[in-house]
Amino acid sequence: MTKTFLTLDGVSCILPDGRALFADLHETFDERATGLVGRNGTGKSVLAQILAGRREPTLGRCVRKGRIHYLAQRVAEDADESVAALAGVNHVLAALDRIASGNSDPNDFDTVGEHWDMHDRLRDALNSVALEHVDIHAKVSALSGGEAMRVALLGARLNDADYLILDEPSNHLDGVSRAALRQWLRAWHGGLLVVSHDRELLGDMQRIVELSPSGLRSYGGNFAFYAETRRNERDAAQRTLDASRIERRRGEKALREQRERQTRRQARGRRDASDANQAPILLGGQKNRSESSAGRLRQRQDALREALSAKVSQAALGVEHNVAPALLVPSAERVTRKKVAALEHVVLPFVRGATREIDLVLAGGQRLGVTGPNGSGKSVLMQVLAGRLAPLSGEVHVSVRSAWLDQRLSTLDPMLPLIDQMRDVATSESEDSLRLRLALIGLEADKIRVPTGLLSGGERLKGALLHALIAEPPTPLLLLDEPGNHLDIASLDALETMLQHYEGTLVVVSHDEVFLDRLDLTDRLSPTADGWRMQPW
Template sequence: MTKPHLVLQDVSLVLPDGRALFSGLHEQFNLCPTGLVGRNGVGKTLLARILAGLLQPTTGHCQRSGSVHYLAQQVVHPDDATVAELAGIQHTLDALARIESGSTAAEDFDAVGDDWDIQPRLCLELERNGLSHLDADTPASALSGGEAMRVSLIGAMLSGADFLILDEPSNHLDRPNRQALIEQLRRWPRGLIVVSHDRQLLESMQRIVELSSLGLHSYGGNYSFYAAAKAHERHNALETLAERKLERQRQARAMRKQLERQERRQARGKRHGKEANQAKSLLDGQKERSEASSGALRRHQSARLDQLNQDVKDAAQQVEKEAPIALHDLPVAQAAKRRVAELDGVELPYVAQATRAISLIVSGQQRIAIVGPNGCGKSTLLRMMAGRVTPLAGVCKVTPEHAYLDQQLENLDPAKTVLEQLRSANRTATEADLRMRLAQLGLDAQKIATPSGSLSGGERLKAALACLLYADRPPQLLLLDEPNNHLDLPSAEALEAMLRSYQGALIVVSHDDAFLDNLGLTDRLLADEQGWRLEPLQSSD
């Protein structure tokens, strides 16, 4: 039996705006667990969709041997969806129910296939993954972002596919569940491609394939091996480029000197001929030979210089384009020490009893990380502070001068361009200034002129951040829910630097300890089985 495999054959993709995203891709994926990495906007998600058969390349072909299950980076579901629908088994359960009610329709038996025990298998996997409080009929709206992702991952494992393609599967997962995901994927016996910026997850892969401006490049090892090999490659490429430039300069100087020597010889010959009173016919012959020799030398030098320029160009093409990412510091009208938020006896909706009640006072310069397991109410707390949900009881007062970034990027209209939305948020800055700020985020003129819904996950996050952070009125309170999800390392580092310099109040939800450690936090709001408690952090200054 043929082993499952996916093969890219000269694949290219041109976007609707005419921009070529990638071209001439050749690669084979087999049973080796593979991480697909690359900068934001390079086309990882679109390539994953091509591999899964959900998108056709502009040219080329993707050959598939075996079935493929693709899990998108954003778990999107209808308002009335259930856990079974998130897991992708609702149609099977519906067919089972009809058969149990007496249906003999062939399509129902086809829908069930060999999955007669799908419901107990779902219950078993929910229990194994610490989600025993859920069942097939639980509304998806009652799940946290992390719980929704975990249910979707369970559905991927239950799919029986020959290949799993998972796009940023560790987003929204807390530390224990990230580790559980890694162990779960280690046990997966068939083909696996993981699109991710999560270094811990990528460490568990046996191969890394990078998509960059240079195309696809396979590295036979985990993330550490890839990072070391990548650094070595870049060092060598830069060194080769420097050598080619130096050789061009050296050769150009040598050619100038050679030409100068020839011109001096010709001048001496001309003077000698005149002084010797040679016949005009002899002088004309010497002149023609001299001009022919000079022309041949110039043609030879021109060809040689063209070759040297081509050598430099070829060497430059081997150096990956890595434009720096930058976020501007946020001006805050007043670094106030007054209260910017007050929660008094608040009860959160959709949250378990232990962490339902909370009282909290936030001053103008506090920097708080909200940490806790998936489903404890972290995102619900931020949504309530942002005025998106109403508390069941108590009083919640928050300064109107706040900015809120949710996991679904609801502040971004997918039908409108990034530039259009940023201009609506900031009517005082010039368009040139706004374009410059977006360009420094890696959003070029073409990307900011297309509907934001067509951008990559990382690009949409950058756009949403820009619309919030670069608004006319700088926020005195930032409410950020997993703000570094989907970001590549340079972009995450730029966000860290901006948030470190921010002088207002900050409340951030994240499961990324390294990210939180770089924000200069003053407090940690911890959710556990005892409820909520605020713990001051010792300053590192």
């Protein structure tokens, strides 16, 4: 018998300005591994918090059964908290320490429960994910993004959860850690809800649930089934719209021909009546009957025209719901020179081991994917290429303009609205043009005027991408560090399409092999025990 862990009963979330983020949601979540998908800004993370009991809905209720473990999207917001706190077991360790010092408070014994070996369990868990060097009392600020995510994921194992709610768990994980996460989740025996845009991870799910302005909709099957179904729906919606427009054009043509025939009949009737020299009273009666008939015809035609237009409008709503965001391909100066950037005997700061030294030449039009485990120096390398970090030694030569997008989106001021920051870098574009660009990536007027820091992770990333891409003058060198993190699936598709048509030199860091495989890359740069290795893609 299927066991239900979570039930949404008419759940709504109303924002402070009165807008409904989502409304009247009804859904159940059982032991099936479920992926929650949807556009950036639709409220997936808010819904996950409601399901986990971290937030109350404005209306409706959420019924929970069993022990729920929740992993937030931003796992290391408090840089001063400890590794044990990030793993969610600091309260147990603190109670154990107080008991060991002679404290006999019953609350401490209740907190510990059956977990008298939690120190050893945490240590063993860290060792199992190659974090044996991490001190459980160390601050989170000492960890990399990937290390912090791995520690947070350990909390699910250590807290004996019945149901897991994981919000973007693969963000910041390298390829090895992503594979380990998928392997662990495949072996998980409890219930599971994953909020994610990771297409490989979603491929392991047993069903996909999509959150949209229309509500929640469940798709039986994994991501491949969901993607095929949505593709068929988009095609069907477009066909319906095309057919309804053709029907309206034909209907309008028929109405015009009908009016023209009526007009000709009326004119012929007036001529015939005049030629017959009829009495004025009879002529007046004929005129009234003709006008009455014409009036009824206009009413019928107006009703038919409204019906045809309503059919088109309804079909257009279906297409609008399915429309994908669009990132316009940025202008790029076509660089024909053989060398656009070079690192000569460069020693990278903050990097240990063989990958701290690098020699690299980038040619015009080259498309380079940088892969490898966390901590190997990929982001540091990008910052050196972007001129944001100086090497410890060696020479850096970049002979063209570059645009850089880092993982922390530091090119955006979180206190300022997006539209203002766009104007600063694209001075020749009108505000209407900038608004159109923002609308095409899914940011409407109500989002572009609020401080950027209040936007969702995906909305901020799309804004930062656009900010980097529209800067004037156009850039022939594009440096992207994990650009797919936080993007919804439709936006990932749009980004892939845009980058496929980018004519400048591209360097992109990513752990998402599906994403990288779609960019038509020419080369791969990856770390080895002997240093950096360049090879054809």
